[in-house]
Amino acid sequence: MLTRVAELVLRRTRLVLTLAAVAVVAMAALGFGAFGKLSAGGFSDPGSPSARAQEVIDDRFGGDTNLVLLVSAESGGIGGQAARERGLEVTEGLRAEPAVSNVMSYWDRGGEGLTSTDGSRALVLAHVAGGDEKEAENAQELTDEYAGTRDGVTVRAGGGAAVSNDVSAQVAADLALAESIAVPVTLVLLVLAFGSVVAALLPLAIGLVAIFGTFAELWVLGSLTDVSVFSVNLTIALGLGLGIDYGLLLVSRFREQLAAGDPVPEAIRRTVSTAGRTIAFSSATIVAALAALLVFPQYFLRSFAYAGIGVVAIAAVSALVIIPALLAVLGHRVNRGRVPGGRAMRRADAPLWGRVAGAVMRRPALTALPVLGVLLLAAAPLLGVSYGTPDERVLPESAQSRQVATALREDFAVDDSTAIDVVATGAVSGPGLARYATELSRLDGVARVDAGNGSYTDGTAGPAGPAAAALGRPDAQRLTVSVEPAPKSDAAQELVADVRAVPAPDGVETLVGGTDAELVDAKDSIGGRLPLAVGMVLVTTFVLLFLFTGSVVQPLRAVVLNAVSLAAAMGVMVWIFQDGHLSGLLGFTPQPMDTAMTVLMFCIAFGLSMDYEVFLTSRIKELHDAGADTATAVTNGLARTGRIVTMAAGLLAVSFFAFGTGEVSFLQMFGLGSGLAILIDAVAVRGVLVPAAMRLLGERAWYAPRRLRRIHRRVGLSESGPGPRGGSGREPERTPAGV
Incomplete structure (x- = not known):
C-alpha cells in the first residue's frame, strides 16, 4: 500500500x-x-449520583449557588450607607438578569447570616444558568457588570461559575504564552537539528x-x-x-x-x-x-x-x-x-549513540542497573499518591475567584459553598423529613442541616432559615448539609459515605451531591474504568508490536520498560505537585494529583513512548532481517536512530514544557510530566535499557511460538522495501560508530 x-x-x-x-x-x-x-x-460522570442530584437541583430548585459576590467597604463597614446602597444595587440588578435565579443577599430580610465573623464583609449569592457551555460566559458578563471598586465599596466575584470562567481565561492566556515560547524555540532547534x-x-x-x-x-x-x-x-x-x-x-x-x-x-x-x-x-x-x-x-x-x-x-x-x-x-x-x-x-549516523550502544552491549547489567535504580527512586513518591479534582486552588492566588473562596473558607462561620446537597426525588411527609434531617444532623462532622421545615443541629430542630422556602416542593425536597471537615479532605469524603448510608424517607430516593460528593464519584468512576482502559492499551499495544516485529518478547519488553519510565515521571510529578517541592519556583499550591489529568498524562506519555519504541525497533528489525545478529542490529540501529529519537523527543518535550510557564497548576503538571516522561524514555530507556535488555535476551528477543509465527507471516507487516540504489534491502554492515 x-x-x-x-x-x-x-x-x-x-x-x-x-x-x-x-x-x-x-x-x-x-x-x-x-x-x-x-x-x-x-x-x-453524568450518570453518577452527584450529577443526578445536580440535575434535580437545576430542574426543580432553580440551581445551586455558583456565583458569590463578596462585598466590602473601606470605611463605615458593611452597615454603612455606601455599602448598603451598593449591596442593594447588586442584589436587585442580579434579580433582574434573565440568566440568574435564587438570589440571596445580606441586605434581604433574614440575611444576617451572610456576613463574615468580624462583620466587615457580606455576601450576595446567586445561581447562574447556562450549563457548561454558557455558565462561565454568563459569569464573566456578570463579573464585568457588578464587580470592581466604586465609592469605596469593593465587589469581588467567586463561586463555581466564576472559578470556571477564571480557569478558562487563564488557560487561554497560558496557551498563548506557551506557544509564543514553543514555536520560535522549536523552529530554531529544528534548523540546528537538520x-x-x-x-x-x-x-x-x-x-x-x-x-x-x-x-x-x-x-x-x-x-x-x-x-x-x-x-x-x-x-x-x-x-x-x-x-x-x-x-x-x-x-x-x-x-x-x-x-x-x-x-x-x-x-x-x-x-x-x-x-x-x-x-x-x-x-x-x-x-x-x-x-x-x-x-x-x-x-x-x-x-x-x-x-x-x-x-x-x-x-x-x-x-x-x-x-x-x-x-x-x-x-x-x-x-x-x-x-x-x-x-x-x-x-x-550518530557515532555517539553507536558508542553508547556498544558500551551498554558489552556491560549490560553494569550500565542498566544504575539507570534502573535512579528511575525506581524517582517513582518512589507514587507510594504516597492521593487524588483529587480541580478547584479554585489550581488558579494563582491573584485570581479574583480564588480570593473569594479563601475568604469564605477563613472568614465565614460556615462556608455553604462546600455543603453537601441532598435531594429527595419525591413527596416527603413532614414527620419523615424531620426524622431524616435529624438523623443527618447527628453525624460526626455535620455542623447544620437546613431543610424546608427547619434547621437541625446535633439532632435538635430549630426555626427555618431565610432560604427554607426554596428548599421544599410538593414533588421533591432539598436539604443542605453544612460540614466541618476541610473541603476534599479524607474526612469530608468519609462524611459523604456516611450521609449516603442514612436511610432515605419512606417511598423516595435520595441523591447526594456537592463538591465532596463529586470528588468521591469522580474517583469511583475513573477508578472503576481504569482497569479496562489499561487493559485496552496493553492488549492493542501487544498486538500492534507483534504484527510489527513478529515476536512476543519484544512487546513484553517494551511494555515493562515503558512502565518504568512512566512511573518515574509520575513519581516526580507527585514529589513536585502533591508534596509541594518547587511550588515557590512554579507558583502553585500543593494539592492531591488531579485524577483526570493523571490518567490523561499516562495515555499520552505511554503512546509517545511507543512512538519512539517503533522508531528504534523498526531499524533494529530491518538490520536483523537483513542478516545482522541481534547485537550488531541493536548497535547499528541505535547509531542510525539515536539522534532522530533524541531530537524528536527534545523538540516534542519543548512543546509540553512550555505549558510549565502557565499559572494553572493542572496544566503545569500535565506539561512538565509529559515532557519529562518523553525525555526519560528517549534517553534512559532507548539509549540504555533497551540495548541492555536486547543484549541479555539475545536471539530470544525475536521469539514467537510456531503458530504465531505462521499468523505473522500471513498478516504481519515488515520493514522491507527496495534497498539503496534499488538493491536487496540489506544495509551495508557498519561499525558501532557508524563509519
Missing part, C-alpha cells in the same frame, strides 16, 4: 500539493470556528496541517456533542510535536538515501516504504493509547481522545502524502539554507 502511495505522489506531485493546499485552507476556515463550540466543564532551513520547515508544515485539521474535526464534533476546550492544548502540543517527529523521520531517511546515491524518485520510494511504515505503526500505537480515554464517561477525558486521535491520524496521513510530494519537488535542494556547523547534523 505504501509503495502505491509513493508512486501516486511521484506521478501526481502537483495535483497532490494543490489538493493539500485547498484542504488546509478549508480546514483552517472551519477550525477557527471550533473555539465557540467548546465547553469548559466535563469533569463529572542543519538547513529548508529541511527544518517541512516538519513544521506538517505540524500546522495537523493542528488546522484537528481544529476542523473539533468544530464538527463540537456541533454534535460536548467537547472540552482543554482539548485545544493537546491539539497544539501534539500536532506540532508529531509533525516534527514524522517529518524528522522522513526527511532524515530521504537524505540518507540521497547520500547513498539513490536518485530522487528511488529515494522517495525507499523512504515511504521504510520510514513510512514506521510512521503507520507509530501512529497506530499512539491512537491505541488515546482510544482508551473513550471508556471514561467524563467528556473532559473523551475530548482528549477526540483531539488526540484526530491529530495523530492527520499528522500521519499528511506526513505520508505531503512530505514525499514536497521532497519530490525539492530533491537535493532539501539541504539548502545550510547553517554553519550543520554538517554533522546532516549525517545519517
Whole structure:
C-alpha cells in the first residue's frame, strides 16, 4: 500500500500539493470556528449520583449557588450607607438578569447570616444558568457588570461559575504564552537539528496541517456533542510535536538515501516504504493509547481522545502524502539554507549513540542497573499518591475567584459553598423529613442541616432559615448539609459515605451531591474504568508490536520498560505537585494529583513512548532481517536512530514544557510530566535499557511460538522495501560508530 502511495505522489506531485493546499485552507476556515463550540466543564460522570442530584437541583430548585459576590467597604463597614446602597444595587440588578435565579443577599430580610465573623464583609449569592457551555460566559458578563471598586465599596466575584470562567481565561492566556515560547524555540532547534532551513520547515508544515485539521474535526464534533476546550492544548502540543517527529523521520531517511546515491524518485520510494511504515505503526500505537480515554464517561477525558486521535491520524496521513510530494519537488535542494556547523547534523549516523550502544552491549547489567535504580527512586513518591479534582486552588492566588473562596473558607462561620446537597426525588411527609434531617444532623462532622421545615443541629430542630422556602416542593425536597471537615479532605469524603448510608424517607430516593460528593464519584468512576482502559492499551499495544516485529518478547519488553519510565515521571510529578517541592519556583499550591489529568498524562506519555519504541525497533528489525545478529542490529540501529529519537523527543518535550510557564497548576503538571516522561524514555530507556535488555535476551528477543509465527507471516507487516540504489534491502554492515 505504501509503495502505491509513493508512486501516486511521484506521478501526481502537483495535483497532490494543490489538493493539500485547498484542504488546509478549508480546514483552517472551519477550525477557527471550533473555539465557540467548546465547553469548559466535563469533569463529572453524568450518570453518577452527584450529577443526578445536580440535575434535580437545576430542574426543580432553580440551581445551586455558583456565583458569590463578596462585598466590602473601606470605611463605615458593611452597615454603612455606601455599602448598603451598593449591596442593594447588586442584589436587585442580579434579580433582574434573565440568566440568574435564587438570589440571596445580606441586605434581604433574614440575611444576617451572610456576613463574615468580624462583620466587615457580606455576601450576595446567586445561581447562574447556562450549563457548561454558557455558565462561565454568563459569569464573566456578570463579573464585568457588578464587580470592581466604586465609592469605596469593593465587589469581588467567586463561586463555581466564576472559578470556571477564571480557569478558562487563564488557560487561554497560558496557551498563548506557551506557544509564543514553543514555536520560535522549536523552529530554531529544528534548523540546528537538520542543519538547513529548508529541511527544518517541512516538519513544521506538517505540524500546522495537523493542528488546522484537528481544529476542523473539533468544530464538527463540537456541533454534535460536548467537547472540552482543554482539548485545544493537546491539539497544539501534539500536532506540532508529531509533525516534527514524522517529518524528522522522513526527511532524515530521504537524505540518507540521497547520500547513498539513490536518485530522487528511488529515494522517495525507499523512504515511504521504510520510514513510512514506521510512521503507520507509530501512529497506530499512539491512537491505541488515546482510544482508551473513550471508556471514561467524563467528556473532559473523551475530548482528549477526540483531539488526540484526530491529530495523530492527520499528522500521519499528511506526513505520508505531503512530505514525499514536497521532497519530490525539492530533491537535493532539501539541504539548502545550510547553517554553519550543520554538517554533522546532516549525517545519517550518530557515532555517539553507536558508542553508547556498544558500551551498554558489552556491560549490560553494569550500565542498566544504575539507570534502573535512579528511575525506581524517582517513582518512589507514587507510594504516597492521593487524588483529587480541580478547584479554585489550581488558579494563582491573584485570581479574583480564588480570593473569594479563601475568604469564605477563613472568614465565614460556615462556608455553604462546600455543603453537601441532598435531594429527595419525591413527596416527603413532614414527620419523615424531620426524622431524616435529624438523623443527618447527628453525624460526626455535620455542623447544620437546613431543610424546608427547619434547621437541625446535633439532632435538635430549630426555626427555618431565610432560604427554607426554596428548599421544599410538593414533588421533591432539598436539604443542605453544612460540614466541618476541610473541603476534599479524607474526612469530608468519609462524611459523604456516611450521609449516603442514612436511610432515605419512606417511598423516595435520595441523591447526594456537592463538591465532596463529586470528588468521591469522580474517583469511583475513573477508578472503576481504569482497569479496562489499561487493559485496552496493553492488549492493542501487544498486538500492534507483534504484527510489527513478529515476536512476543519484544512487546513484553517494551511494555515493562515503558512502565518504568512512566512511573518515574509520575513519581516526580507527585514529589513536585502533591508534596509541594518547587511550588515557590512554579507558583502553585500543593494539592492531591488531579485524577483526570493523571490518567490523561499516562495515555499520552505511554503512546509517545511507543512512538519512539517503533522508531528504534523498526531499524533494529530491518538490520536483523537483513542478516545482522541481534547485537550488531541493536548497535547499528541505535547509531542510525539515536539522534532522530533524541531530537524528536527534545523538540516534542519543548512543546509540553512550555505549558510549565502557565499559572494553572493542572496544566503545569500535565506539561512538565509529559515532557519529562518523553525525555526519560528517549534517553534512559532507548539509549540504555533497551540495548541492555536486547543484549541479555539475545536471539530470544525475536521469539514467537510456531503458530504465531505462521499468523505473522500471513498478516504481519515488515520493514522491507527496495534497498539503496534499488538493491536487496540489506544495509551495508557498519561499525558501532557508524563509519
